[in-house]
Amino acid sequence: MTHASMETSSRPARGAAPFLDVRGLTVQFPTDDGVASAVNGVDFSIERGSILGIVGESGSGKSVTSQALMGLLKGTSAKVGGQALFDGVDLVALSEAEMRRLRGQRIGMIFQDPLSALHPLYTVGRQIAEAYTVHHRATRAQARKAAVDMLGRVGIPNPEQRFDEYPHQFSGGMRQRAMIAMALICEPELLIADEPTTALDVTVQAQILDLMLELQAETQSALILITHDLGVVAEVCENVLVMYGGQCVEAGPVDEIFYRTQHPYTLGLLSSMPTLGGRQERLTPIPGQPPSLLDLPSGCLFSDRCPAASLVPDRRCRTERPLLVTEGGHSRRCHLPIDQLATLPASR
Amino acid sequence: MTRFILKRLASLVLLLAAVSFITFTLFQLGPSDPAAASCGQECTPERVAEARVALGMDKPFLVQYLQYLSGFFSARTIGAPGAESICVWPCLGKSFQTNENVTDIIARSLPYTLSIASGALVLWTVVGVGLGLVAAIKKGRLADKAIVAGASVGVSLPIPVTGLFLLIVFVNQFHLLPFTSNAVVVPWGPAGPGSWIVNYLLPWVALAVLFSASYIRVTRTSMIETFSEDFMRTARAKGLAPRTVVFRHGVRAGITPVVTMLGMDIGLLLGGAVLTEQIFSVPGLGFTAVRAAVAGDLPVTMAITMLAAFFVITANVVVDIAYAAIDPRVRLS
Structure with a gap:
C-alpha cells in the first residue's frame, strides 16, 4: 500500500469514495x-x-x-x-x-496575510460582495446585503458601516475575519x-x-x-x-x-x-537544511x-x-x- | 482635501515667483544686449542708449523686475518717455523684436502646442499602456520580447530622426499626408476635426514613438509586479474571470506609476515640444521660445519659461490629487 x-469514524458507508x-x-x-x-x-x-x-x-x-x-x-x-x-x-x-x-x-480559500491578500484600493465590503456576485445572480443591493450579513456572522461590529471601509482601516484580526467572510460567503463545501x-x-x-x-x-x-x-x-x-x-x-x-x-x-x-508549563528543557532544533x-x-x-x-x-x-x-x-x-x-x- | 489643494496652490504661486526672478536674473547676467540688437546694422552709441531707455533697461535691475511683476495685476505703460504705449492687463511685457504684446504672442502659439501635445499624449498613452499590459500578460513569450525590443528601439530614436523619417516617407515619397499646415489650429476650426488630425498626425507619431517606449517599460514592470501580489491570487480564488482579474484588480493597482509619469510629461510637453515643433515647422510655444531666446527677446522668453514652469508645477498638483482619487490610503490619512 x-x-x-x-x-x-465520521466516514460514511465503507467503500464509498x-x-x-x-x-x-x-x-x-x-x-x-x-x-x-x-x-x-x-x-x-x-x-x-x-x-x-x-x-x-x-x-x-x-x-x-x-x-x-x-x-x-x-x-x-x-x-x-x-x-x-x-x-x-x-x-x-x-x-x-x-x-x-x-x-x-x-472550494474556498483563506490566505495567510490578510493585508496583502485584500485589494488595497477597494472597500472590504465590495470585495466580499464581489465574491458573492461571481457565483450568484444578484443585484447590487442583494450582494451588499449578503456581504453585510456575512460580515456580521464573522463577528465584525457595525457591519453596515464597515462594509464601506478599506482594508487599511481594519485591524489585523478584523481583516482576517473579512477574509473568512469572503471565503465563506458562497458556503463552500x-x-x-x-x-x-x-x-x-x-x-x-x-x-x-x-x-x-x-x-x-x-x-x-x-x-x-x-x-x-x-x-x-x-x-x-x-x-x-x-x-x-x-x-x-x-x-x-x-x-x-x-x-x-x-x-x-x-x-x-x-x-x-x-511546551507551556512543561519541564524547563532546551528546545532541540533539527540540524541542517531541507x-x-x-x-x-x-x-x-x-x-x-x-x-x-x-x-x-x-x-x-x-x-x-x-x-x-x-x-x-x-x-x-x-x-x-x-x-x-x-x-x-x-x-x- | 480642500486644505491640501489650497496649500499646493500657495506653493505654486511661490514657485512661480522664484522661477520668474531666476529667469530675470539669468537674462541680466547673460551676454546678450537686446538694445544693441534692436537698433540694427548702423548703430551709434547714442542710438543704443535711446533703445535702452525705450526698452526700460536703463533702470536698476530690481525696479525693472518689480515693473515686470506689476503687469500681472494691472495694465502698465511701456516705452521711452513721450513715446509710451499701453500694455493691457495681463501684461507680460512687449516683445523687444516686434513690440507686440507678449500675451498676444502666447495666445497665438499656445493652440499649436496644445494641438501637438493633446493628440500625442492620447496616442502614446493608449499605445504605451496597451502594449505594456500585453507584454506583462505574455511575460517571457514572443509577444513580450517583440514589444520590449520595439520599446528599446523607440526610446533610442531622437525626435529629429523619427520626424525626418516620417516626413520623407509619408510626405515626400508616398504623398500620403500633407506637410503640417499652420492654418489648421484647432479641431473645431472651419477645416473640421478630420483635417486637424491629418495635419498633426506626423508630429503625434514622432512624439508617440519616443514616449510610448518608456510607457511600455513602466507599465510592463509595474503590472508584472502587481500580478505577483497576493490580492491577485485572492481575486482568482474567488472564481473571477481572467479579464476581471487583470483589469479590475490588476490594472487598477498597477497604473499608479503611469499616472505619475503622465502628469510630468503633460506638464513638460505643454511648455512646448521644441524639437518636434522645429522639425514640423509648427509655430508653437517651443518654436517661439527658441526664436526669442536666440534674439535676446527677454519678455517673450520670460513668459514662455514661466508658462512652462506653471504647467509643470500644476501637473504636479494634479498628479497628487489624482493619487488621492486612486488610492484611499492617501485620501484617508
Whole structure:
C-alpha cells in the first residue's frame, strides 16, 4: 500500500469514495536552474465535516499543494500531476474555465496575510460582495446585503458601516475575519486555510481559529488547515499530514501522530516545539537544511538530517526512497523499524 | 482635501515667483544686449542708449523686475518717455523684436502646442499602456520580447530622426499626408476635426514613438509586479474571470506609476515640444521660445519659461490629487 487512507469514524458507508481524495499529487516548477520538484507525490483524503491539518516547515510543499488543489497553478508554467478527486471530479484534469466555477463557490480559500491578500484600493465590503456576485445572480443591493450579513456572522461590529471601509482601516484580526467572510460567503463545501493565523497577534489567533471552527461546524464543510503550528493542529484537527520535501512523511489521526510518533522528522518537529508549563528543557532544533528542490537526494529526502539514517544497515536511507506504509490508520515513510525509534536521541 | 489643494496652490504661486526672478536674473547676467540688437546694422552709441531707455533697461535691475511683476495685476505703460504705449492687463511685457504684446504672442502659439501635445499624449498613452499590459500578460513569450525590443528601439530614436523619417516617407515619397499646415489650429476650426488630425498626425507619431517606449517599460514592470501580489491570487480564488482579474484588480493597482509619469510629461510637453515643433515647422510655444531666446527677446522668453514652469508645477498638483482619487490610503490619512 503506497498511500495513506485516513479513515475517520465520521466516514460514511465503507467503500464509498471520500469527499476529497488526493492521489500521487506532484507539482514541478521549471526554473532557470532546472526543474524544482515542490510536491513529490502526496496522498490524502478528507470527508465532509472533518478537519485535516497539514504541517511542515516552509518549503515543504504544503502551500503549493493547496494552490494546486485550488487550480491556482493552471495557466502558469507549473506542471501538476496525479489526481485530486473532489466529489468525484478530478481537479487536476479540469480546465481553467471549469475550475473557475468551483473556486469561491464550492472550494474556498483563506490566505495567510490578510493585508496583502485584500485589494488595497477597494472597500472590504465590495470585495466580499464581489465574491458573492461571481457565483450568484444578484443585484447590487442583494450582494451588499449578503456581504453585510456575512460580515456580521464573522463577528465584525457595525457591519453596515464597515462594509464601506478599506482594508487599511481594519485591524489585523478584523481583516482576517473579512477574509473568512469572503471565503465563506458562497458556503463552500471545501475550505482550505493556508496559515490563517500566522500573520496575526497571538491574542487574536485563538479568536480567529475559534471562528473558523464554529463556521466549519455550522456548514459541515471539509477543512484543510495548513500550518506550521503543531499546537493548533493538536487542538483542532482530527487528522494530520506531516510534509517534508514535498512528500507526506507521516499521517494519521492526531493522537496517533502526537503520542505514537513513528517518524524521526515528526519527532524532531515535536521536540523543537516549546511546551507551556512543561519541564524547563532546551528546545532541540533539527540540524541542517531541507533538501534542495532542484536536486533531490535519491534516497530518503530526510536522510541528510535524520538521526536514524546511521542506524539503518546498508546505507538504505541514502540509496532507496522509503515507501509510505500504512498500518492501523497510521502511515509513515521510513526505513527504520518502529521498535528502534526509541533509541533515537530526539525521541521523548 | 480642500486644505491640501489650497496649500499646493500657495506653493505654486511661490514657485512661480522664484522661477520668474531666476529667469530675470539669468537674462541680466547673460551676454546678450537686446538694445544693441534692436537698433540694427548702423548703430551709434547714442542710438543704443535711446533703445535702452525705450526698452526700460536703463533702470536698476530690481525696479525693472518689480515693473515686470506689476503687469500681472494691472495694465502698465511701456516705452521711452513721450513715446509710451499701453500694455493691457495681463501684461507680460512687449516683445523687444516686434513690440507686440507678449500675451498676444502666447495666445497665438499656445493652440499649436496644445494641438501637438493633446493628440500625442492620447496616442502614446493608449499605445504605451496597451502594449505594456500585453507584454506583462505574455511575460517571457514572443509577444513580450517583440514589444520590449520595439520599446528599446523607440526610446533610442531622437525626435529629429523619427520626424525626418516620417516626413520623407509619408510626405515626400508616398504623398500620403500633407506637410503640417499652420492654418489648421484647432479641431473645431472651419477645416473640421478630420483635417486637424491629418495635419498633426506626423508630429503625434514622432512624439508617440519616443514616449510610448518608456510607457511600455513602466507599465510592463509595474503590472508584472502587481500580478505577483497576493490580492491577485485572492481575486482568482474567488472564481473571477481572467479579464476581471487583470483589469479590475490588476490594472487598477498597477497604473499608479503611469499616472505619475503622465502628469510630468503633460506638464513638460505643454511648455512646448521644441524639437518636434522645429522639425514640423509648427509655430508653437517651443518654436517661439527658441526664436526669442536666440534674439535676446527677454519678455517673450520670460513668459514662455514661466508658462512652462506653471504647467509643470500644476501637473504636479494634479498628479497628487489624482493619487488621492486612486488610492484611499492617501485620501484617508
